[in-house]
Amino acid sequence: MKILEVLKNADLSTVHNGQDTVxxxxxxxxxxxxxKPIVITFPPNRETINNNPxxxxxxxxxxxxYDINIVCFGVLGAHKDNYFMHPEFSAFIEKLGVALKPxxxxxxxxxxxxxxxxxxxxxxxxxxxxxxxxxxxxxNIALVPWDxxxxxxxxxxxxxxxxxxxxxxxxCKGFVIYDPLNPIDVKHANRFPNLKHIKMYGYGHSQGYYFxxxxxxxxxxxLNDFINKQEVDITNLRKKGKLLRTTSYYYTKLLVKKPKNxxxxxxxxxxxxxxxxxxxxxxxKQSEKNINTIRDSALALEKxxxxxxxxxxxxALELSPKDSFIIxxxxxxxxxxxxxxxxxxxxxxxxxxxxxxxGKALYFDHIKNKCTTVNESKAHNDNLSLVALNISASNQVxxxxxxxxxxxxxxxxxxxxxxxxxxxxxxxxxELIHTDDGYYLIKTEExxxxxxxxxxxxxxxxxxxxxxxxxxxxLPKNILDPLVN
Numbered sequence: 001m002k003i004l005e006v007l008k009n010a011d012l013s014t015v016h017n018g019q020d021t022v023x024x025x026x027x028x029x030x031x032x033x034x035x036k037p038i039v040i041t042f043p044p045n046r047e048t049i050n051n052n053p054x055x056x057x058x059x060x061x062x063x064x065x066y067d068i069n070i071v072c073f074g075v076l077g078a079h080k081d082n083y084f085m086h087p088e089f090s091a092f093i094e095k096l097g098v099a100l101k102p103x104x105x106x107x108x109x110x111x112x113x114x115x116x117x118x119x120x121x122x123x124x125x126x127x128x129x130x131x132x133x134x135x136x137x138x139x140n141i142a143l144v145p146w147d148x149x150x151x152x153x154x155x156x157x158x159x160x161x162x163x164x165x166x167x168x169x170x171x172c173k174g175f176v177i178y179d180p181l182n183p184i185d186v187k188h189a190n191r192f193p194n195l196k197h198i199k200m201y202g203y204g205h206s207q208g209y210y211f212x213x214x215x216x217x218x219x220x221x222x223l224n225d226f227i228n229k230q231e232v233d234i235t236n237l238r239k240k241g242k243l244l245r246t247t248s249y250y251y252t253k254l255l256v257k258k259p260k261n262x263x264x265x266x267x268x269x270x271x272x273x274x275x276x277x278x279x280x281x282x283x284x285k286q287s288e289k290n291i292n293t294i295r296d297s298a299l300a301l302e303k304x305x306x307x308x309x310x311x312x313x314x315x316a317l318e319l320s321p322k323d324s325f326i327i328x329x330x331x332x333x334x335x336x337x338x339x340x341x342x343x344x345x346x347x348x349x350x351x352x353x354x355x356x357x358x359g360k361a362l363y364f365d366h367i368k369n370k371c372t373t374v375n376e377s378k379a380h381n382d383n384l385s386l387v388a389l390n391i392s393a394s395n396q397v398x399x400x401x402x403x404x405x406x407x408x409x410x411x412x413x414x415x416x417x418x419x420x421x422x423x424x425x426x427x428x429x430x431e432l433i434h435t436d437d438g439y440y441l442i443k444t445e446e447x448x449x450x451x452x453x454x455x456x457x458x459x460x461x462x463x464x465x466x467x468x469x470x471x472x473x474x475l476p477k478n479i480l481d482p483l484v485n
Contacts, residue, residue, distance in 0.1 A: 003029045003071065004092075007099040019053065023088035024077060026053035028060050030070045037105035037227055038069035040125060042117025044110070045079045045136075045151055054437075059109070061433075062213075066227055069103065071096075073117065080154040083139065084117045090124075090164050097125040105129075107227065108172070111209045112136060113151075115176075119192060123170025129230045130174040130195065131223070133209045134182070137191035138166045144191075147184055169194045175232050179203050198234055200241050216240060291319045295326060298333075306336050353388050356451035357439060357469040363388055371457040439469035 006016045006029075019028040031038075043058040057074030064070070075082040100106055108118035108130035115135020122130060138144055139152050140160035159165075169192065176195040178185045182205055189197060203212065213219045218240045222232055298312035310333035317326050354362050360373035363386040374386065433441040441464045442449040448461040448468040461468050 003027070003031070004095055004099055006031055007102075021053055021076065022092045023086035024075065024082055025073055025084065025086070025089050026057070026076060027071060027073045028056050029072075030064065032067075032069055034102050035104060036068050037107050038071065038100060038103045039063055039066075039107045039109055039227065040118065040127065041070075041072045041108070042084060042110050042114035043074055045113035058114070063109075066224070068227055079113070080151065081158070083113070083155060083158060084120065085158065085160075085162055085164055087162070090121075090162070093121050093124050093164075097121075100125060105230070107230070108132070108174070109223070109226075110135065112205065119167040119169060120164040121168075122172040123168045124164070126170070127172040129226070130169070130172050131226050131232065132174070132176045132192065132195065134178040134185045134205050135176060135188060135192065137188045140165055144187070146187055149184065167191055174230075175226075177237075179205065198232065198237065200238070203241065212241070288320075291316050291323075291326075294319070295329075298329070302333065306333060309333055353472075354440075355471045357466055357471065358451070358453070360451070360455075361388060362451065362457060362470075372455045373451045373457060374455065435464075435469065437469075438471075440472055441468055442470065 002020045003018065006018065015030065015032040017028075017030050019026065021027075041057070041059045041063070053074070053076065057072040060070060060072040063072070073084070075084070106125065106127045106129075108122055108125070108127045109132075110118045110130075111133035113136050115132040116138065118127070118130050118132060119135060119137055138160065139147070139155045139158075141147070141152065141156060142160075143166060144152070172194060174195050175198055176189045176192045177198045177200055178189045179201060180186055180199045181201060185205055203209070209219075218237065222237055225231055225233055294312055294316040298309045298316065301309040301312065310330070313326060313330050313333055317323070317330050320326055356362065356373050358373075360375060362371055362373055364371050365386055372386075433443060435441060443464075444459055447459050448464045449457065449459045449470070450461045450467045451457050451470070452467060
């Protein structure tokens with residue numbers, strides 16, 4: 001059902017989900033409550049982003065974790081030919097802006113080229129607040145002659161003289177976040193005078209945003225405050241951003257995309273000198289005292305709240321990754337927390353067998369201590385060492401388990417697959433993601449579980465394709481409600 005029809009005629013006491021295309025754009029929406037904020041997004045200029053109307057637009061799955069209304073736009077065709085300015089689409093946005101008036105809070109959220117979409121249509125959509133990461137203000141060379149990027153040159157065949165070819169924020173307030181070391185981003189940010197400027201040194205354009213989204217909780221925390229309070233904890237934002245710049249991982253990830261970036265190379269050199277400096281040693285002794293305090297606090301909590309004890313012990317493990325006592329305690333607490341969850345939170349009917357997209361069931365081999373995919377008839381007839389692999393799902397997480405008589409035994413995940421043995425390199429919890437084509441993705445941190453045609457089951461895929469899709473028979477859909485769609 002088209003969103004304008006939903007907003008005009010439908011009973012908004014129930015949740016409405018849908019999608020549609022308009023000119024050279026498509027969108028997906030979730031409308032659930034007029035008293036909740038509604039968030040509008042546009043996609044950045046990345047060819048790797050889906051431009052398939054059958055797949056959720058950029059940011060839709062991410063925003064589904066929040067209790068809000070959502071409208072996310074995606075482009076059809078090549079990104080260089082589409083800056084959201086088709087006259088038919090612009091007319092649709094004007095109608096949508098009128099239809100959104102019943103919502104008490106209307107928000108915009110985007111980065112890079114998506115920021116242009118919010119900036120151009122903020123007034124037409126009557127947005128109250130927006131938060132934009134290093135946004136593009138326009139690609140009209142007459143207005144931004146200093147923007148000499150390749151994307152600017154590639155978009156000059158478009159007509160930028162229309163009513164939505166430049167920033168028009170209206171009365172919209174909010175925040176613009178950018179790296180002051182990027183001169184082009186600074187000049188684009190200055191063309192958003194209505195927004196409060198937040199400077200994030202060292203995160204560059206585009207890749208810095210994705211680094212923050214993938215390797216810290218900074219974006220999630222910031223967006224949670226913005227949605228609920230229309231505010232941003234700027235002190236916390238800068239503090240966490242600064243802390244990430246003290247890790248070698250930060251430089252390693254960003255230098256992959258920009259290997260000759262002088263600022264990153266110089267900063268990494270300073271960090272390496274600091275780490276090897278004798279002046280660091282007294283700090284290490286002080287850290288040991290802090291580690292002991294955190295460890296002892298976790299021990300004191302283990303009989304009161306196993307979950308809190310586990311969280312504290314994980315912090316201690318991050319500070320002292322080679323401490324065998326802390327490693328053993330993290331594993332012990334993890335197993336205990338899983339057993340408690342299995343006992344208290346999981347209903348028996350939520351433990352279901354899982355199959356690869358090719359139709360082969362996942363089994364666990366006791367002798368080889370690893371998971372494999374085989375035909376069910378072969379597993380029953382030819383190999384007594386195999387036991388069916390199940391997945392047990394709660395509201396927030398999923399566990400891999402195997403049945404041992406009447407008990408459920410949890411399995412641990414590493415890049416090489418699943419095992420009953422646990423150490424600090426193994427994870428036990430995974431996120432269950434329901435895809436639009438009816439399958440499930442199983443994700444642990446950055447990697448997806450994969451069932452290869454050879455029968456191997458690994459957890460080392462950064463991108464989910466056919467081998468990373470699974471079917472789960474009769475899994476109740478309501479357990480996925482709080483998860484990303």
